[in-house]
Amino acid sequence: VARVTATGTGHASGLVDELVGVVGERHVLVDPDMTAGYAVDWTGRFRGSTPAVVRPGSVEEVADVVRLLARRGIPLVAQGGNTGMVGGSVPTAGEVVLSTRRLDRLEPVDALAGQVTAGAGVVLDRLHEHAEAAGFTFGVDLGARSSCTVGGMIATNAGGIHVLRYGSMRAQVVGIEAVLGDGSVVEHLAGLEKDNTGYDLAGLMCGSEGTLGIVTKARLRLRPRFDHVVTAMVPVGSMAAAMEVAATLRATVANLNAVEMVGRAALDLVADHLGVAPPVRAEVVLVVEAAAHHDPSEELAAGLEACGELAGEPAVAVDGAARRALWRFREGVTEAVNAAGIPHKLDVTLPAAALAEFADHVGDAVHRLDPSTTTYLFGHLGDGNVHVNVIGLAPGHDADDVDRAVFELVVAHHGSISAEHGIGTAKRDFLHLNRSPAELAAFAALRRAFDPAGILNPNVLVPT
Numbered sequence: 001v002a003r004v005t006a007t008g009t010g011h012a013s014g015l016v017d018e019l020v021g022v023v024g025e026r027h028v029l030v031d032p033d034m035t036a037g038y039a040v041d042w043t044g045r046f047r048g049s050t051p052a053v054v055r056p057g058s059v060e061e062v063a064d065v066v067r068l069l070a071r072r073g074i075p076l077v078a079q080g081g082n083t084g085m086v087g088g089s090v091p092t093a094g095e096v097v098l099s100t101r102r103l104d105r106l107e108p109v110d111a112l113a114g115q116v117t118a119g120a121g122v123v124l125d126r127l128h129e130h131a132e133a134a135g136f137t138f139g140v141d142l143g144a145r146s147s148c149t150v151g152g153m154i155a156t157n158a159g160g161i162h163v164l165r166y167g168s169m170r171a172q173v174v175g176i177e178a179v180l181g182d183g184s185v186v187e188h189l190a191g192l193e194k195d196n197t198g199y200d201l202a203g204l205m206c207g208s209e210g211t212l213g214i215v216t217k218a219r220l221r222l223r224p225r226f227d228h229v230v231t232a233m234v235p236v237g238s239m240a241a242a243m244e245v246a247a248t249l250r251a252t253v254a255n256l257n258a259v260e261m262v263g264r265a266a267l268d269l270v271a272d273h274l275g276v277a278p279p280v281r282a283e284v285v286l287v288v289e290a291a292a293h294h295d296p297s298e299e300l301a302a303g304l305e306a307c308g309e310l311a312g313e314p315a316v317a318v319d320g321a322a323r324r325a326l327w328r329f330r331e332g333v334t335e336a337v338n339a340a341g342i343p344h345k346l347d348v349t350l351p352a353a354a355l356a357e358f359a360d361h362v363g364d365a366v367h368r369l370d371p372s373t374t375t376y377l378f379g380h381l382g383d384g385n386v387h388v389n390v391i392g393l394a395p396g397h398d399a400d401d402v403d404r405a406v407f408e409l410v411v412a413h414h415g416s417i418s419a420e421h422g423i424g425t426a427k428r429d430f431l432h433l434n435r436s437p438a439e440l441a442a443f444a445a446l447r448r449a450f451d452p453a454g455i456l457n458p459n460v461l462v463p464t
């Protein structure tokens, strides 16, 4: 695979002319001032450079771009909202960036099927508004909703706050249109709920991180829109107690939508960042939510009652503004951590029985390696998913040591090193902790079959 230099001379300038021939001059960016924002992730941890950002406006243009890059052996990175957490959307090895943001067509909701077809560049907020206007909702929601795109969410198999009710992105995708590494287009968008006609290409694209194809469109399942929502912020004395509360709520509250967790250090950090005192404080605070066609307040109250003694009175909200005020203490953590320093973001999942012990020890394990660090815990407790965010690594300290220490603890407890953010460049060298040599060989073979020229995001996911 050829490497293109950012200087735009020789080989690369011919490339730019060819790209312009496909998408037009306006949609090929080469000025470093214009491409800079595409070459760094939003945390500032992953930086690269690119000879060109190309912004195709149709599947045909995507196919032509991929075909010409495959012919020249030039690698590319697909980029949607660039909100990914693992460096997968950044041209860290000088790749061309293929931005999908212009593929933003939303077709009318198919109310009969309860589905919608969306372009890969559609931003999540817009998808939610579109579904809700038609009496539906979309099953995945997450804090990056104003920027992340349908294609990026499929490529990372995004999770978010409603996984315990609706599953992750994979459970929403009924069909797909995508461009494979040789420029061929696969399209399967009829939206048949039952369709056993061979391999599930749409499912394969979920979590493929731009290595098997460029998603250009998806047929997505929609869910009923619930007009009654109740949110509670629940103080709990320990992580073990929080796991018990989550299990009781899952077993007793039929309309449960979310069980999210913020550890004490993360709660203090976000409260400082927002300049607002939280309505409840404890070792662990849960943000829980129920949604239904009727008011689910009593159902949630009964569920909380069944949890036994809590570490204080929950704060409860039913109207939109008050609910959002509670959610800020959970969803604002990511931004608060970022404002405090460049974070090491580790997104792990543990079996329910092991999660509390892991959470109680992980901060100490990191601190022993580097006493200047602070570890913040928050995440989607209802799915056993904790975000371990470390900031303040001493200068010159090898960050991989911290990652390794956390991942080894995860694997010792039979967990996974990535719950929802994916592998990207950040965790590629640790993938063997969760995947056997036979699995890695199957991954590599799949990759070769879908991308014979090896140009689709070659530096992520599968170790070289």
Ligand SMILES: Cc1cc2nc3c(=O)[nH]c(=O)nc-3n(C[C@H](O)[C@H](O)[C@H](O)COP(=O)(O)OP(=O)(O)OC[C@H]3O[C@@H](n4cnc5c(N)ncnc54)[C@H](O)[C@@H]3O)c2cc1C
Binding pocket: 042, 077, 078, 079, 080, 081, 082, 083, 084, 085, 088, 089, 100, 120, 141, 142, 143, 144, 147, 148, 149, 150, 151, 152, 153, 154, 155, 156, 157, 158, 159, 160, 161, 209, 210, 211, 213, 214, 215, 216, 334, 335, 420, 421, 457, 460
């Ligand atoms: C505040 C905040 C909160 C977040 N919360 C969550 C959360 O709760 N749950 C969660 O799962 N994630 C979360 N994330 C991470 C991120 O939003 C998700 O990973 C999201 O799915 C990325 O979408 P994107 O469009 O920004 O993709 P990008 O960051 O642009 O790309 C991510 C990966 O997908 C590939 N890709 C992008 N588009 C395509 C395409 N069309 N075809 C093929 N490959 C493609 C890229 O090459 C890259 O490997 C959060 C991020 C932020 C900033």
